[in-house]
Amino acid sequence: MNAKEKETIVIALGGNALSSPHGKGSIEEQMEAIGRSCQQIARIVRSGTRVVLTHGNGPQVGQILIQQEQAKGVVPPLPLDVCGAMTQGQIGYLLQQALAQALRAEGLKVPVVTVVTQVVVSSGDPAFKEPTKPIGPFYSKSEAEWLHKSKGYVIKRMGSGHRAYRRVVPSPYPREIVEGRTICRLVTSEHVVIACGGGGVPVIREGGRLRGIEAVIDKDLASERLASALGAQALMILTDVERVALHFGTPEQINLERLSVEEAKRYLAAGEFPSGSMGPKIEAAIRFLGNGGERAIITSLDRAQEALAGQAGTQIVRVQQPT
Amino acid sequence: MNAKEKETIVIALGGNALSSPHGKGSIEEQMEAIGRSCQQIARIVRSGTRVVLTHGNGPQVGQILIQQEQAKGVVPPLPLDVCGAMTQGQIGYLLQQALAQALRAEGLKVPVVTVVTQVVVSSGDPAFKEPTKPIGPFYSKSEAEWLHKSKGYVIKRMGSGHRAYRRVVPSPYPREIVEGRTICRLVTSEHVVIACGGGGVPVIREGGRLRGIEAVIDKDLASERLASALGAQALMILTDVERVALHFGTPEQINLERLSVEEAKRYLAAGEFPSGSMGPKIEAAIRFLGNGGERAIITSLDRAQEALAGQAGTQIVRVQQPT
Numbered sequence: 001m002n003a004k005e006k007e008t009i010v011i012a013l014g015g016n017a018l019s020s021p022h023g024k025g026s027i028e029e030q031m032e033a034i035g036r037s038c039q040q041i042a043r044i045v046r047s048g049t050r051v052v053l054t055h056g057n058g059p060q061v062g063q064i065l066i067q068q069e070q071a072k073g074v075v076p077p078l079p080l081d082v083c084g085a086m087t088q089g090q091i092g093y094l095l096q097q098a099l100a101q102a103l104r105a106e107g108l109k110v111p112v113v114t115v116v117t118q119v120v121v122s123s124g125d126p127a128f129k130e131p132t133k134p135i136g137p138f139y140s141k142s143e144a145e146w147l148h149k150s151k152g153y154v155i156k157r158m159g160s161g162h163r164a165y166r167r168v169v170p171s172p173y174p175r176e177i178v179e180g181r182t183i184c185r186l187v188t189s190e191h192v193v194i195a196c197g198g199g200g201v202p203v204i205r206e207g208g209r210l211r212g213i214e215a216v217i218d219k220d221l222a223s224e225r226l227a228s229a230l231g232a233q234a235l236m237i238l239t240d241v242e243r244v245a246l247h248f249g250t251p252e253q254i255n256l257e258r259l260s261v262e263e264a265k266r267y268l269a270a271g272e273f274p275s276g277s278m279g280p281k282i283e284a285a286i287r288f289l290g291n292g293g294e295r296a297i298i299t300s301l302d303r304a305q306e307a308l309a310g311q312a313g314t315q316i317v318r319v320q321q322p323t
Numbered sequence: 324m325n326a327k328e329k330e331t332i333v334i335a336l337g338g339n340a341l342s343s344p345h346g347k348g349s350i351e352e353q354m355e356a357i358g359r360s361c362q363q364i365a366r367i368v369r370s371g372t373r374v375v376l377t378h379g380n381g382p383q384v385g386q387i388l389i390q391q392e393q394a395k396g397v398v399p400p401l402p403l404d405v406c407g408a409m410t411q412g413q414i415g416y417l418l419q420q421a422l423a424q425a426l427r428a429e430g431l432k433v434p435v436v437t438v439v440t441q442v443v444v445s446s447g448d449p450a451f452k453e454p455t456k457p458i459g460p461f462y463s464k465s466e467a468e469w470l471h472k473s474k475g476y477v478i479k480r481m482g483s484g485h486r487a488y489r490r491v492v493p494s495p496y497p498r499e500i501v502e503g504r505t506i507c508r509l510v511t512s513e514h515v516v517i518a519c520g521g522g523g524v525p526v527i528r529e530g531g532r533l534r535g536i537e538a539v540i541d542k543d544l545a546s547e548r549l550a551s552a553l554g555a556q557a558l559m560i561l562t563d564v565e566r567v568a569l570h571f572g573t574p575e576q577i578n579l580e581r582l583s584v585e586e587a588k589r590y591l592a593a594g595e596f597p598s599g600s601m602g603p604k605i606e607a608a609i610r611f612l613g614n615g616g617e618r619a620i621i622t623s624l625d626r627a628q629e630a631l632a633g634q635a636g637t638q639i640v641r642v643q644q645p646t
Binding site: 024025026027063064066067068069070071074075076078079081082085086087088089090092093094096097100101104111113114115116118179181182185186189191201203208209210211212 | 347348349350386387389390391392393394397398399401402404405408409410411412413415416417419420423424427434436437438439441502504505508509512514524526531532533534535
């Protein structure tokens with residue numbers, strides 16, 4: 001297979017690919033989870049596929065926000081866009097180091113590079129009118145009121161208890177990957193590229209310049225934008241479950257092997273997929289296929305290789321075929 | 324001038340190019356300083372030179388360490404290599420955004436990219452036997468003793484007062500830029516690349532893999548390694564003063580316009596340049612010329628463009644010419 005014929009795949013790593021879901025976020029836990037993930041990724045690279053990795057940053061950016069809050073009397077806190085860029089450096093570094101090691105273990109000498117990525121959103125995005133994404137530490141009611149007055153934070157009550165208040169920020173739709181062309185050039189020169197960490201740093205265009213904003217971008221939707229910009233053949237979204245399911249968590253649960261775009265749209269509209277978890281993944285898949293992608297795959301990390309071969313996970317394709 | 328004939332220059336930005344020396348480290352101060360720096364850099368790009376930017380991270384990594392210390396009861400602190408990678412994301416993002424804006428203001432559409440950079444050091448480097456580089460918060464004597472016992476930190480007393488103790492870490496010599504080839508490819512495809520932030524994340528080779536270590540690399544020495552790896556014609560180190568001086572800060576101070584490698588070596592050996600500031604800059608210049616570089620320039624940010632034209636700063640060249 002020559003270079004021109006190689007398939008390009010964008011793989012979006014979920015939170016459990018980067019740290020233990022029940023851990024405290026220590027570096028040992030992070031490195032162990034990342035090491036395991038990179039072994040899977042290295043096998044996909046060995047199969048002859050060009051790979052671009054994207055990843056979330058929820059726990060990591062949460063930890064930075066908590067640290068900033070605790071130290072605010074001594075060190076001025078940085079805005080959310082800058083914190084997001086910090087997590088791109090942090091997670092990108094750990095991934096590039098672990099992935100290079102896993103590739104060497106597979107006998108491959110493929111360069112790995114992390115690109116700090118900005119993603120353009122529209123200042124007119126309806127998400128700015130209704131922030132929904134909880135972020136950072138929990139506050140007491142009086143702290144919450146003070147933060148709202150002094151900093152304009154939108155705060156929501158989450159559950160019960162004394163410290164039940166949390167900041168929510170907008171999650172606007174990603175429109176354009178600023179570093180898209182650079183990433184494309186690196187992919188075609190046989191790099192494994194790590195990009196769009198945490199969904200990318202959200203920026204708006206303002207009179208020809210870019211300006212960071214206080215928001216977070218869904219990493220699966222950003223991954224779709226990147227995959228479409230690269231003209232990738234496949235978008236693979238890794239999550240906690242092997243397959244997308246209907247009636248998830250009920251006795252009637254049905255795991256889906258294959259799903260057409262039309263079916264996916266219908267189920268999404270029918271509310272089968274919750275907005276905080278499977279919803280954006282299905283939406284990303286639908287958009288990717290609408291933008292020329294061949295297939296989207298949703299599966300778990302340990303089934304990634306089989307799913308790429310069509311033997312596991314949920315395959316979302318343009319037209320339903322007999323299974 | 325066609326692309327092949329273009330000169331490549333590595334420009335090392337000092338701390339005052341990134342933040343106000345007397346400020347508190349707020350984002351507004353950082354963005355203002357970075358904006359100013361990028362105007363100068365953009366003019367150099369406009370002159371037809373290929374530019375690679377490196378930068379320090381002292382204040383930024385110090386702030387992260389203080390935040391980690393304050394929040395250590397809630398969030399597990401990350402090791403120094405990971406903190407360094409975080410500052411690469413942070414500063415790289417701010418630089419790439421400000422530089423893209425400054426380039427557009429000059430009528431240029433040049434892509435800017437930040438590459439998370441690892442730099443290999445030797446585990447046998449003598450620096451590991453004698454840590455010298457102070458880093459992070461100040462501690463009281465009892466805290467210092469506890470940190471030494473529990474974490475093995477080397478702590479030194481710095482001056483007087485109650486909280487006069489600080490951790491010191493090794494500053495080993497940079498040997499190889501792990502992402503050197505990737506950076507080279509980006510430079511030849513007309514990118515302005517931001518790399519080696521904070522001197523790069525220090526890693527050692529361990530049985531074929533890389534492992535991050537608790538150390539910091541001098542950013543000027545790392546910039547030399549990068550400039551030599553790229554085959555750059557020039558290395559420009561920006562600092563607080565316009566020119567290198569002999570007898571600095573005395574009535575006999577002599578500012579130097581031009582310096583041969585031999586002279587530079589002699590003055591360095593004679594102790595003219597302190598190890599914490601001008602010393603490594605002179606050493607980087609000497610090494611760069613020894614490794615095939617044409618000239619090294621040490622000057623201040625506001626004289627950068629003139630210095631590149633040979634009309635300001637201190638020019639260090641292989642053979643002394645009549646001035």
